[in-house]
Every structure is written in C-alpha cells, then in structure tokens.
Amino acid sequence: MAGPLSRAELSDALLRLEKRYWAHHPFHLRLHEGGCSPADLRRWVANRWYYQKCLPQKNAAIIAACPLPEVRRVWVDRIVFHDGANPGEGGMEQWLSLAEAVGLSRAEVLDERHVLPGVRFAVDGYLHFCRTKPWIESVAAACTELFSPGHMTDRVNAWRERYDWIRPEGFAYFDRRIPAAREDSALTLRLVLDHCVTADQQEAAIRALNFKCDVLWAVLDAVDYAGAS
Numbered sequence: 001m002a003g004p005l006s007r008a009e010l011s012d013a014l015l016r017l018e019k020r021y022w023a024h025h026p027f028h029l030r031l032h033e034g035g036c037s038p039a040d041l042r043r044w045v046a047n048r049w050y051y052q053k054c055l056p057q058k059n060a061a062i063i064a065a066c067p068l069p070e071v072r073r074v075w076v077d078r079i080v081f082h083d084g085a086n087p088g089e090g091g092m093e094q095w096l097s098l099a100e101a102v103g104l105s106r107a108e109v110l111d112e113r114h115v116l117p118g119v120r121f122a123v124d125g126y127l128h129f130c131r132t133k134p135w136i137e138s139v140a141a142a143c144t145e146l147f148s149p150g151h152m153t154d155r156v157n158a159w160r161e162r163y164d165w166i167r168p169e170g171f172a173y174f175d176r177r178i179p180a181a182r183e184d185s186a187l188t189l190r191l192v193l194d195h196c197v198t199a200d201q202q203e204a205a206i207r208a209l210n211f212k213c214d215v216l217w218a219v220l221d222a223v224d225y226a227g228a229s
C-alpha cells in the first residue's frame, strides 16, 4: 500500500479538485454571462438560502464532534459570522437582504416555499455527513472555500455589470464573505494538513472534498432543471 502524501502533495491533491467546483456548473456560467432571468436569480437566491441556513448547524456539528479546544475556539467564529453576534446581524440576515434586493420577500424565503426537493436532499445530506463523520472530514469538506473567493468576486462583478436591476444593498453579503472566505479557507487547509497524516486519513479528506463538490453541484442541477421545465 502507498505511504502517506507529503503536506505539499496532499495540498495539491485537494486543490486539484477545483475542476469539480460549482464555479464550472452550467448554471453559474450562465449567471456570470448575464443569461439568467430575474426568475432564475430569485430561484437561485431562495434555494441557496437553504444552504446558508445549514452552515451554522454543520459548523456546530463539527465543534460538537471535535475534542480539541484549540480547534473549537477558532471554528466558533464561523457560527457567529452567519448567525451574527446579535439579532439582525450576520450572514443569514445579509442573505435575506440579498433576497429582497432581487425582489423576493423575506417571508417567502423563510418559509422555504421555493426550496426544491433536490436542494433539500443535497443540503440535508451534507448536514448528515457533518453530524456523523469524524470532525476532520467535515473540515476537509469545507475546503471548497479555497475555490470560492475568485468565483464570488466574478459573480458580484457580473451582477454589477449585467444585472443592473439588482439593488446594490444585495452585494453586502459577498463584500463581507470574500475576505472571510480567504481567511477561513487558509485555516481549513492548515487543519487538514496538520491532522490528516496517515494515508487513510488523507484519502478520507480527499473523498470528503469530492463529496462536498457533489453537494454543491447537485444544488445547482436542481436549480437549473427547475428553470428548464
């Protein structure tokens, strides 16, 4: 059996999975090219809400499963980022502002009436993964954020240039998320490199990141298909 990878080899193996990232999904390509209708944008935002809503819960699951105080201490910031330190603050609240900026009401996002079955299954599957797998595999799954800053920047630029009907208050989520994603993903990768030292652990980390790419891809498959029918 092959021995463990070096840190550089493991890092390369994870980064190579960028080719499976949802930045390359046909729906995101169309979104960036300006080819989405207001209905497409609203469907994307309302469905993506279901993913946003899961993020604090999956981060809490990681903390619950992790025996290391030094990891829990830093990971808890990710819950506060989304939930806010006080009511009316944080990423979820900013996502609801984005929803309003594209013409959705808060009520129709919060009651999840637009959430598609495929999105629900994919996101619930991700939450189940984080509740049942070793904490470091769920951390490895968060490595998709290594790929997100450039993608989110392109998205906001495309919105500014090609979707002038979106009210600019809607951009606040991404203005805050892009620098946070850079910081968070550097820490995420370091944790994976520090804690995945055997060949089995490293394979599990690569599998976890592949799984997360599948989750995100499945979300967009559902959003894309609903627009075609």
Ligand SMILES: O=C(O)c1cc(C(=O)O)c2c(n1)C(=O)C(=O)c1cc(C(=O)O)[nH]c1-2
Binding pocket: 055, 141, 142, 143, 144, 145, 147, 148, 151, 152, 177
């Ligand atoms: O807009 C995006 O394309 C995008 C992608 C991802 C990602 O790659 O997982 C995240 C986010 N946004 C995001 O906003 C976010 O808070 C986030 C947390 C995580 C994670 O795995 O812990 N991914 C992402």
